[in-house]
Amino acid sequence: MWRRVTSLSTVIRSSNLSLLNLRQAGVNFREAFSSNVQTPAEVRISPKGKTPFITFVLGGPGSGKGTQCARIVETFGFTHLSAGDLLRHEISLNSENGAMILNTIKEGKIVPSEVTVKLIKRAIESSVNDKFLIDGFPRCEENRMTYECIIGKEPNIVLFFDCPQEEMVKRVLSRNQGRVDDNIDTVKERLKVFKTLNLPVINYYAEKGKLLKINGTGTEDEIFERVRPVFAAWRYRSKHFGLV
Numbered sequence: 635m636w637r638r639v640t641s642l643s644t645v646i647r648s649s650n651l652s653l654l655n656l657r658q659a660g661v662n663f664r665e666a667f668s669s670n671v672q673t674p675a676e677v678r679i680s681p682k683g684k685t686p687f688i689t690f691v692l693g694g695p696g697s698g699k700g701t702q703c704a705r706i707v708e709t710f711g712f713t714h715l716s717a718g719d720l721l722r723h724e725i726s727l728n729s730e731n732g733a734m735i736l737n738t739i740k741e742g743k744i745v746p747s748e749v750t751v752k753l754i755k756r757a758i759e760s761s762v763n764d765k766f767l768i769d770g771f772p773r774c775e776e777n778r779m780t781y782e783c784i785i786g787k788e789p790n791i792v793l794f795f796d797c798p799q800e801e802m803v804k805r806v807l808s809r810n811q812g813r814v815d816d817n818i819d820t821v822k823e824r825l826k827v828f829k830t831l832n833l834p835v836i837n838y839y840a841e842k843g844k845l846l847k848i849n850g851t852g853t854e855d856e857i858f859e860r861v862r863p864v865f866a867a868w869r870y871r872s873k874h875f876g877l878v
């Protein structure tokens with residue numbers, strides 16, 4: 635075990651982030667990178683016989699979740715599942731829940747947990763990959779509990795992009811993707827929902843030693859250099875010790 639930690643710290647040092655910093659940031663390596671605990675539900679979502687490595691990516695609207703996920707995908711080969719994109723896809727399909735989802739998003743509120751978790755589950759099951767970034771979910775305690783109940787597995791790690799409110803508002807209002815919720819009134823509501831419902835989830839994972847808080851200010855490149863060591867450490871363990 636000691637030899638493993640020593641090797642891991644070498645990787646982290648070469649990535650400009652110390653093991654101590656990661657520990658201070660709340661990462662419990664033994665727990666975060668372990669794939670030992672299995673439940674029947676967990677096996678069900680992994681027909682390939684491998685327990686997927688799941689990272690939740692959290693942060694307020696405009697904190698840079700989607701942008702950094704794209705970089706992680708490019709560098710580390712994860713599959714990016716944006717809960718917001720899955721929901722917007724349902725709207726575009728005019729599916730059974732499409733109108734309800736659209737109204738909920740317009741109001742900046744949270745779509746019922748079963749709907750979102752079903753979409754996430756289906757996306758995981760239909761992927762050949764075994765490492766996922768689940769972006770923008772869970773947004774409330776009820777989301778989190780429903781996910782755990784249906785999927786049967788907690789995330790391995792949770793990234794939290796910490797960004798000042800003014801910066802998030804500025805970014806959202808200049809995002810220019812034609813989203814129905816990128817207007818000042820909806821953004822105000824989304825920020826309220828973030829503070830009252832999403833922050834408790836973030837605190838929950840901090841207490842469990844799974845949270846990695848990343849400073850979400852600076853350029854995209856600067857932020858990615860804060861993210862990179864987390865996945866470099868994961869890749870090292872996965873390569874040398876066979877842990878997913």
Ligand SMILES: Nc1ncnc2c1ncn2[C@@H]1O[C@H](COP(=O)(O)OP(=O)(O)O)[C@@H](O)[C@H]1O
Pocket residue numbers: 693694695696697698699700701702805806808809810850851852853854857
């Ligand atoms: N570090 C950054 N500095 C300035 N703008 C950024 C940065 N990261 C992302 N953006 C821009 O801010 C907007 C919101 O980013 P996005 O990744 O969609 O955030 P989120 O998914 O958290 O809402 C996008 O237009 C994106 O291009």
Ligand SMILES: O=c1ccn([C@@H]2O[C@H](COP(=O)(O)OP(=O)(O)O)[C@@H](O)[C@H]2O)c(=O)[nH]1
Pocket residue numbers: 693694695696699700716717718719721738739740742743744745746750769770771772773777815824
């Ligand atoms: O798990 C989720 C994810 C998103 N949303 C809804 O979809 C909107 C947009 O989410 P997205 O993650 O795309 O927004 P971002 O934070 O990236 O700006 C949110 O405000 C919610 O209304 C939801 O209800 N549940």
Ligand SMILES: [Mg+2]
Pocket residue numbers: 699700716718770
């Ligand atoms: Mg996003």
